[in-house]
Amino acid sequence: MHDILLLAGDTGGTKTDLAIYSAREGLDHPLAAVTVRSGDYPNLEHAASEFLASAGITVDQAVFGVAGPVVEGRATGTNLPWELDETSLAGALGARRVTLLNDLQAIANAVPHLRPEHLRTLNVGLPQPGGALAVVAPGTGMGQALLTWENGRYRAHPSEGGHTSFSPNTDLEIELLLYLRRRYAHVSVERVCSGRWMISLYEFLRDEGHASEPAWLREQLEAADDATPVIVGAAQDAARPCELCRRTVEMFVRILGAAAGNLALTVMATGGVYLAGGMSYRLSQEIAEGPLMEAFVAKGRLSYLVELMPVHLVMHPQPGLLGAAAYGLERLQAS
Numbered sequence: 001m002h003d004i005l006l007l008a009g010d011t012g013g014t015k016t017d018l019a020i021y022s023a024r025e026g027l028d029h030p031l032a033a034v035t036v037r038s039g040d041y042p043n044l045e046h047a048a049s050e051f052l053a054s055a056g057i058t059v060d061q062a063v064f065g066v067a068g069p070v071v072e073g074r075a076t077g078t079n080l081p082w083e084l085d086e087t088s089l090a091g092a093l094g095a096r097r098v099t100l101l102n103d104l105q106a107i108a109n110a111v112p113h114l115r116p117e118h119l120r121t122l123n124v125g126l127p128q129p130g131g132a133l134a135v136v137a138p139g140t141g142m143g144q145a146l147l148t149w150e151n152g153r154y155r156a157h158p159s160e161g162g163h164t165s166f167s168p169n170t171d172l173e174i175e176l177l178l179y180l181r182r183r184y185a186h187v188s189v190e191r192v193c194s195g196r197w198m199i200s201l202y203e204f205l206r207d208e209g210h211a212s213e214p215a216w217l218r219e220q221l222e223a224a225d226d227a228t229p230v231i232v233g234a235a236q237d238a239a240r241p242c243e244l245c246r247r248t249v250e251m252f253v254r255i256l257g258a259a260a261g262n263l264a265l266t267v268m269a270t271g272g273v274y275l276a277g278g279m280s281y282r283l284s285q286e287i288a289e290g291p292l293m294e295a296f297v298a299k300g301r302l303s304y305l306v307e308l309m310p311v312h313l314v315m316h317p318q319p320g321l322l323g324a325a326a327y328g329l330e331r332l333q334a335s
Helices: 044-055 086-093 103-113 170-181 198-207 215-222 225-234 245-269 279-280 284-289 292-297 298-308 321-334
Strands: 003-009 013-022 032-038 061-066 072-076 084-086 098-101 121-123 131-136 140-148 155-158 270-273 311-314
Touching: 003 044, 003 103, 003 321, 013 321, 032 044, 032 086, 032 121, 032 155, 044 061, 044 086, 044 292, 061 103, 061 321, 072 098, 072 140, 084 086, 086 098, 098 103, 098 321, 103 131, 103 140, 103 321, 121 215, 121 292, 131 279, 140 245, 170 198, 170 245, 198 225, 198 245, 215 225, 225 245, 225 284, 245 279, 245 284, 245 292, 245 298, 270 321, 279 311, 284 311, 292 298
Parallel strands: 003 061, 061 098, 131 270, 270 311
Antiparallel strands: 003 013, 013 032, 072 084, 121 311, 131 140, 140 155
């Protein structure tokens, strides 16, 4: 029997993960894989075609997670200037069918396939069988998704919840909102809780006098293309700790916890809440030891309800790729 091959991808504002899977070998044994810088390519067609050519493999179908809403088989990257179209991609890749998924729908598809070693449990809670699952994933942007139990399995649903309004919960966060309102007409959760916009928290704390900026750090930031790795690195540097960066990360983690609690209540995530995305992975220690759970459960009269919801930190390095592949292989097996 002919083995059907699938190209799966997870496209983000910073990087794109690509891998080729066999319907016979399944998720655990990709035939080839690569990670490329998204900014090095004008579009996904070039990146994926180059990968297939270098691997010397042709595929029957492809599934890509895309950082942005997908409407009628088309998408425009939210934090990446790529125009994506299922028909155009199929022609460029020589594939019979190409499917675009919202990137958080792809990550959500990975959740049922995660193993215990891929999770760090922050709150055991009391999971309800078949209860809804919530996914919050700060990466370059801020993604959110949910899963519902339907016909004996979980079905993933995309959302653009990262672009809902930021809701401050402390006096300091109220100051932050007022500070950012002087710059932007709308302050979304993504503006304060994503890799691309961590600099907003840093500049607020610096400009409003909550912590001073060391000269050495200013020089590093001026020379950097991306401020976030510099800020996170300085916050995590035990040899030369930076109070401004430490407070920036702490504020980020607290806002993430509150945003996750908001989504948990919105979708009644009695099955559990999953924190994914590159920033969650990078800040895993700060999330586990910091104020995230305190902010997550601070929901007034309904605090008792969110306290019962399990909270897991996803430690799989490529959940978006895993979820895109899972979606594609399930469709292959059903066809």
